[in-house]
Amino acid sequence: MPRPVRSKSQQLTVKDADARPAQKAAPKQTPAAAVKKTGASAGAYAQEVSVDQLRERRYLWTARAFAIVSAVALCVNLVLLVAIVHLMPLKRVEPFLLTFQSRDEQVVRIRPLAKNMSAEDIISEAMIRQYVLLRNTMIPDVDEMTFRWGPDGPIRWMSSAQVYNQFAKTVKDWLARVKLEGLTREVRIESVVRNQNIWLVYIITRDMLPEADQPVTQRWRVKLKVRYFGMSSKNEVKYVDRLKNPLGFVVLAYAIESAAD
Numbered sequence: 717m718p719r720p721v722r723s724k725s726q727q728l729t730v731k732d733a734d735a736r737p738a739q740k741a742a743p744k745q746t747p748a749a750a751v752k753k754t755g756a757s758a759g760a761y762a763q764e765v766s767v768d769q770l771r772e773r774r775y776l777w778t779a780r781a782f783a784i785v786s787a788v789a790l791c792v793n794l795v796l797l798v799a800i801v802h803l804m805p806l807k808r809v810e811p812f813l814l815t816f817q818s819r820d821e822q823v824v825r826i827r828p829l830a831k832n833m834s835a836e837d838i839i840s841e842a843m844i845r846q847y848v849l850l851r852n853t854m855i856p857d858v859d860e861m862t863f864r865w866g867p868d869g870p871i872r873w874m875s876s877a878q879v880y881n882q883f884a885k886t887v888k889d890w891l892a893r894v895k896l897e898g899l900t901r902e903v904r905i906e907s908v909v910r911n912q913n914i915w916l917v918y919i920i921t922r923d924m925l926p927e928a929d930q931p932v933t934q935r936w937r938v939k940l941k942v943r944y945f946g947m948s949s950k951n952e953v954k955y956v957d958r959l960k961n962p963l964g965f966v967v968l969a970y971a972i973e974s975a976a977d
Contacts, residue, residue: 813839840915840942841908843965847874848917848938851883851970854894854901861894873961879970898926906935915940918975937975941968 812826813835850870855861863869865887872880893899906918917938922931944964 837910839963840910840965843874843963844908844915844917844940844942845905847871847940847965847967848905848919849903850874852901852903852919852921854890854899856894856898856900858891858895861891865891870960874965875967875970879967883970900924902931913941915942935975936972939969939971939973942966943968 814824814826850864865871865883867884871883875883900923902922902924904920904922906920909916909918917940919936919938920933921936922933924931943966
């Protein structure tokens with residue numbers, strides 16, 4: 717007997733009805749589960765916020781520590797700078813006079829140079845002799861003469877600006893004679909006498925040329941006026957001049973004339 721044929725709509729309906737039990741229904745979220753999920757999210761957010769705040773606090777404490785260290789270092793440097801400024805006047809060269817005798821066992825007297833001291837004339841005479849010899853002696857060594865009379869030589873450091881400028885006008889001619897003519901000059905000091913503030917030096921010069929048979933001998937009188945800037949109000953020698961002119965000896969006036977009579 718033939719089976720009854722179902723329509724397509726009925727088949728689809730039945731098929732859908734049969735397939736429906738196979739699908740899993742979505743679980744319903746209970747209020748307790750929703751609250752639990754929300755609490756977990758809030759806890760994670762709070763933990764993240766606390767970590768960020770801890771990191772920020774760490775940075776702040778580090779910055780404060782650096783600021784404190786920098787402030788302390790700045791204060792220390794300022795104190796050191798002030799101390800160095802106060803110590804600068806102590807950095808000077810002050811010559812002292814040593815009085816001793818040629819004995820193995822003796823007491824040596826050390827005292828600073830002062831105005832009107834007993835050994836002032838002795839020191840001045842020695843310095844004047846050295847100055848006159850350096851200024852008037854000529855040797856056949858142009859380089860050495862250029863150094864002696866040059867702007868960085870002993871004559872420059874032992875002369876005032878006015879005295880040296882006047883002397884420098886004649887240096888070129890004298891050096892030319894030494895170089896071209898072979899002129900040499902020997903100087904012998906006869907005496908050094910002090911007349912109040914003026915020093916009188918009597919010298920004998922012997923000029924010699926290569927082609928001359930006999931040297932030219934002359935007698936001269938030199939007048940000088942000297943002082944010690946180390947004995948002035950500052951009572952010190954400049955640090956840069958400590959080796960070039962340790963005593964601060966300066967010729968303020970210089971004049972030379974014939975003393976043949």
